[in-house]
Amino acid sequence: MIFKNCRRCRHRSHSMVIYVAVCTMSLLIGCSSIRNVHQNEQCSNYPNPQSSQYILPYATGEAYPVIQGNCAPEEYPWTHYGNLRFAYDFGMPIGTTIIAVRAGTVVFVRDNFTDNDHGKNQGNAIVILHEDGTYALYAHITNKGSKVRVGQIVKQGEGIVLSGNSGESPTPHLHFQLNACGDFTKCESMPVSFRNARSGTNRLEQGEVYTAE
Numbered sequence: 001m002i003f004k005n006c007r008r009c010r011h012r013s014h015s016m017v018i019y020v021a022v023c024t025m026s027l028l029i030g031c032s033s034i035r036n037v038h039q040n041e042q043c044s045n046y047p048n049p050q051s052s053q054y055i056l057p058y059a060t061g062e063a064y065p066v067i068q069g070n071c072a073p074e075e076y077p078w079t080h081y082g083n084l085r086f087a088y089d090f091g092m093p094i095g096t097t098i099i100a101v102r103a104g105t106v107v108f109v110r111d112n113f114t115d116n117d118h119g120k121n122q123g124n125a126i127v128i129l130h131e132d133g134t135y136a137l138y139a140h141i142t143n144k145g146s147k148v149r150v151g152q153i154v155k156q157g158e159g160i161v162l163s164g165n166s167g168e169s170p171t172p173h174l175h176f177q178l179n180a181c182g183d184f185t186k187c188e189s190m191p192v193s194f195r196n197a198r199s200g201t202n203r204l205e206q207g208e209v210y211t212a213e
């Protein structure tokens with residue numbers, strides 16, 4: 001995903017769901033405040049994969065390549081730096097079933113754009129809130145690709161969306177990101193390990209293919 005600079009999200013609401021939805025919408029339409037952070041200092045510190053709460057975002061037995069990993073260089077065409085430095089892009093065909101990496105509550109859904117819509121305002125996505133207050137963003141999903149609605153509780157491993165190529169996406173893929181808060185303009189992505197990736201893997205490496213075991 002590519003996020004251009006613009007003013008910070010100022011929308012407020014007494015409802016957390018609406019607040020998150022509005023602010024996430026602002027993110028997806030380009031409202032971001034990417035800071036110049038020293039991105040490499042945290043890029044070797046990942047949670048223990050054996051005790052991770054997270055599984056890969058696709059079905060057991062399936063395998064996909066990481067086409068953009070963490071802590072990318074700050075140059076075209078890379079986008080995973082600054083606030084987005086712990087995001088992963090998994091290359092996969094349009095229509096691949098994406099599963100919930102962790103149980104939670106759906107707080108944002110947008111799936112009205114098509115896979116031929118590539119403007120920065122045209123990325124489909126859903127966001128799920130976890131019990132510890134972290135948020136998962138699943139982006140570039142296909143037109144009408146959401147299987148869930150706002151407010152719905154989902155289980156880990158449940159099919160939630162179909163992948164796509166909407167928004168600022170040069171090739172069909174899933175952009176997955178774990179975030180420290182729901183206002184994606186204010187806080188950063190977080191390092192995440194997947195307990196069903198290759199044994200002992202903490203950081204997924206760009207160019208490698210990972211089977212959901």
Ligand SMILES: [Zn+2]
Pocket residue numbers: 001068079080087088089174175176
């Ligand atoms: Zn991405």
